Amino acid sequence: MLDKNGIAKRIAKELKDGYYVNLGIGIPTLVANYIPEGISVTLQSENGLLGMGPFPFEGEEDPDLINAGKQTITTLPGSSIFDSALSFGMIRAGKVDLTILGAMEVSENGDIANWKIPGKMVKGMGGAMDLVASAKNIIVAMQHVNKAGESKLLPSCTLPLTGTNCVKKIVTELGVFDVLPEGGFKLLERAPGISVEQIKNSTAGKLIIEGDIPEMVL
Amino acid sequence: MNKVVANADEAVKDITDGATLMVGGFGLCGIPENSIAALVKKQVKNLTCISNNAGVDDFGLGLLLQQKQIKKMISSYVGENAEFERQLLSGELEVELIPQGTLATRCMAAGYGMPAIFTPAGVGTEVAIGKEVRNFNGKDYLMEYAFDADFAIVKAWKGDKHGNLIFRSTSRNFNPLMAMGGKITIAEVEELVQPGELDPDQIHTPGIYVHRIFQGKDYEKRIEQRTVRAKG
Numbered sequence: 001m002l003d004k005n006g007i008a009k010r011i012a013k014e015l016k017d018g019y020y021v022n023l024g025i026g027i028p029t030l031v032a033n034y035i036p037e038g039i040s041v042t043l044q045s046e047n048g049l050l051g052m053g054p055f056p057f058e059g060e061e062d063p064d065l066i067n068a069g070k071q072t073i074t075t076l077p078g079s080s081i082f083d084s085a086l087s088f089g090m091i092r093a094g095k096v097d098l099t100i101l102g103a104m105e106v107s108e109n110g111d112i113a114n115w116k117i118p119g120k121m122v123k124g125m126g127g128a129m130d131l132v133a134s135a136k137n138i139i140v141a142m143q144h145v146n147k148a149g150e151s152k153l154l155p156s157c158t159l160p161l162t163g164t165n166c167v168k169k170i171v172t173e174l175g176v177f178d179v180l181p182e183g184g185f186k187l188l189e190r191a192p193g194i195s196v197e198q199i200k201n202s203t204a205g206k207l208i209i210e211g212d213i214p215e216m217v218l
Numbered sequence: 219m220n221k222v223v224a225n226a227d228e229a230v231k232d233i234t235d236g237a238t239l240m241v242g243g244f245g246l247c248g249i250p251e252n253s254i255a256a257l258v259k260k261q262v263k264n265l266t267c268i269s270n271n272a273g274v275d276d277f278g279l280g281l282l283l284q285q286k287q288i289k290k291m292i293s294s295y296v297g298e299n300a301e302f303e304r305q306l307l308s309g310e311l312e313v314e315l316i317p318q319g320t321l322a323t324r325c326m327a328a329g330y331g332m333p334a335i336f337t338p339a340g341v342g343t344e345v346a347i348g349k350e351v352r353n354f355n356g357k358d359y360l361m362e363y364a365f366d367a368d369f370a371i372v373k374a375w376k377g378d379k380h381g382n383l384i385f386r387s388t389s390r391n392f393n394p395l396m397a398m399g400g401k402i403t404i405a406e407v408e409e410l411v412q413p414g415e416l417d418p419d420q421i422h423t424p425g426i427y428v429h430r431i432f433q434g435k436d437y438e439k440r441i442e443q444r445t446v447r448a449k450g
Contacts, residue, residue, distance in 0.1 A: 046318065047244045047391050058446040063247065063439035064375075064387040070245040070298075070442040081387060083394045083422075084244070084270070085326040088319025092337065111342075115315075122306055122315070123297030129345065130319030133338035164342035 002173040002191045007141050009034040009218050010189075011100055011171050014139060015041050022046060022091070022131060024101030025069045027141040031100055042078075044096055046127040048087045051079030068127065088127065092134045099135035101128060103142045103167075105157040108205035110167040110179045112140065113159035125162060132163030144172035144202050151204035153177070153185050174199050176216060184208045189216040221381045221431050222410065226256035229404045229430045233369055235262055236289075240325060240365065240396035241269040241279060242372035245298070245442050248389030249278050250373040252406045252434040258282060264289040268365055270321060270392055271295055272302045277440050286310070292365075294318035298442065316345065320362050322395055327364035329398025329427060334363050370400025373434070374423070377407035378414075381428025382421045390422065398427045406434040 002010065008030035015021065015031075019041045023029050032052075035041060043052040045067040052067055053074035061072040075081075090096060105113040112132055115125035132138055145151055153170065170177045176189040184206040187199060190213050200207060223229050230253055233239070243249030257265075258281050265288050272291055273280035282288050283301050290312040296302050305311035316324075317339040327335050336359035340346050350361040372393040375386035383405055385393055397403050405423075410433040 045388075047247070048388050055445040055447045057449050061441060061444055061446060062387065063441045064389040066245065066247050066388055066442070070247070071445040072441055072443065073445070075387075081390060083385075083390050084318065084322035084392050085395050088322055091319060092339075119307075122303060122313070124293060124295040124315040125317055125345075126295035127318040129317035129343065130337070130339040133341060161343040 001194055005030055006191070006218065007171050007173060010176065010216055011139055011141055012036060014098070014169070015039055019097040020044055020050070020095060021098045021100065022096050022135075024099075024128070026102045028100040028102060029069060044087075044090070045073070046084070046087050046091065046131070048082050048084055049075070049079065051076045053079070088130050091127075091130055094134060094136055096135060098137045098139065099131045100139045100141055101131065103140045103152065104146070105152050105154055105159055106140055106142075106167050106170055106179070107154050107156045108179070108185055109183045110165045111157050112162045112167050113157040114162050116160045118160065128162050132166045135166070138167050139169045139171065140167050141171055144174045151202055153203045153205045155205050174202060180208065186210070187213050189214055191216060220379045221425070221429060222379045223430045223432045225432055226252040226406065226434070227259070229253060229406070229432050230256045230260060233257065233260070233262055236264045237262065237368045238266040238366070239268065240367045240370040240400050241267050242370070242391070242393035242396045243269065243271070243278065244388070244391035245271050246274065246278050246440045248373050248385070248391050248393055249273070250371045250406050251437055253371045253404060254278065254281060257287065258285060261285070261287070263287050266290040266292070268292045268321070268325070268367060270318060272299045274298050274442065275301050277438070283311070290314070292316065292321070294321050322392060324362055324365045325392065325395035325399040328366070329395065332364060334361050336361055365399055367400050368402065370396040370403040372397045372403065372405050374405050374407045376409045376411055376416060377405055377428070377431050378411050378416055378425070379431065380413055381405065381425030381431050382416055383407070383423035383428060384416060384420055385422050394423045397423045402429045403427055404429065405431045407431060408434060408437060
């Protein structure tokens with residue numbers, strides 16, 4: 001089974017040289033720590049920055065320089081800064097190659113819910129609806145089941161949607177899944193020590209298993 | 219031309235109960251601290267605030283929420299404010315949550331003289347309820363109207379008496395968009411400089427959009443999430 005860092009590490013293998021990538025809050029942010037050797041990606045932060053650098057050294061924090069998670073960060077040589085309309089303009093125009101974000105639920109046709117639990121939690125969608133409506137490639141990083149032990153990979157979402165038919169891939173602590181255009185979660189890899197049976201038991205949506213499923217290599 | 223006013227109190231003096239305000243900033247980054255303090259002092263009520271976030275409990279727009287001066291918030295993300303969540307769940311506060319890019323672009327549209335925009339954000343979700351959907355080249359888009367705000371209140375790094383503004387780093391965020399989107403735009407700046415000191419090529423907001431400008435003071439610039447890495 002993967003921990004949060006393991007999920008991030010596995011997703012980092014999906015990065016390609018030259019990609020512009022938007023990382024959501026939570027596990028997706030950790031992906032930045034595992035960018036493979038020899039690959040250069042540019043991180044987009046939707047509050048208005050391309051080329052997000054690492055956290056500043058203590059004492060060098062700049063309150064005017066934060067990322068979309070409101071964390072203090074740094075720029076890099078080659079960074080650019082712009083307003084929020086331009087930031088979402090480049091997202092809407094499909095210039096960002098890959099969006100990685102968390103989710104509460106994903107359905108077998110690629111719908112995603114991650115912004116609201118009616119009556120309980122009302123934090124808002126932030127930039128997630130814009131991102132999922134326009135991104136060319138969306139990978140979801142999440143736990144396979146919720147705190148109540150219920151599958152988050154569902155036939156259809158029960159929570160208010162963030163976007164429809166948009167998720168392409170999911171990485172959980174149990175495995176890696178493609179969301180097929182015709183519907184269904186196709187199991188690609190098992191997490192270390194996890195059996196196909198365990199994945200079957202934790203997946204409520206249509207699971208597609210073809211042939212032997214390899215254990216992932218991190 | 220001189221758009222300079224003495225201070226925040228003078229800048230907000232004609233903001234009255236029931237006004238609709240655009241308030242710049244992302245989180246606590248680039249918020250008009252002086253103007254918000256003046257609105258708290260002025261005790262105006264029933265405000266509608268268009269702002270990406272709602273501040274935190276004891277800073278930013280949270281200060282106006284504490285005093286129950288806000289009737290309605292139009293925001294994209296409000297997760298950092300417990301008092302906000304309490305007022306929302308209890309029904310005291312009206313809230314319209316909209317996608318962040320939609321919020322930014324509706325401000326921009328107001329400043330560009332465009333009545334509406336089309337965006338795919340929110341198609342197929344509850345954000346789309348009651349909105350016109352148009353299909354362009356096989357993809358659905360929602361029609362979203364330009365905002366109509368009585369005042370925009372923004373914070374810039376530098377400005378001159380013509381109202382020209384330059385923003386610093388990611389504190390730019392929504393500020394230039396709201397500056398162009400308000401019927402009356404109030405800008406507070408860290409440094410009020412003489413005309414000619416700002417390079418015309420570097421100006422983010424041309425002064426035509428700005429009606430009042432003042433030298434701000436005592437900026438706290440609170441950091442919401444202080445994240446650092448170890449040296450060496």
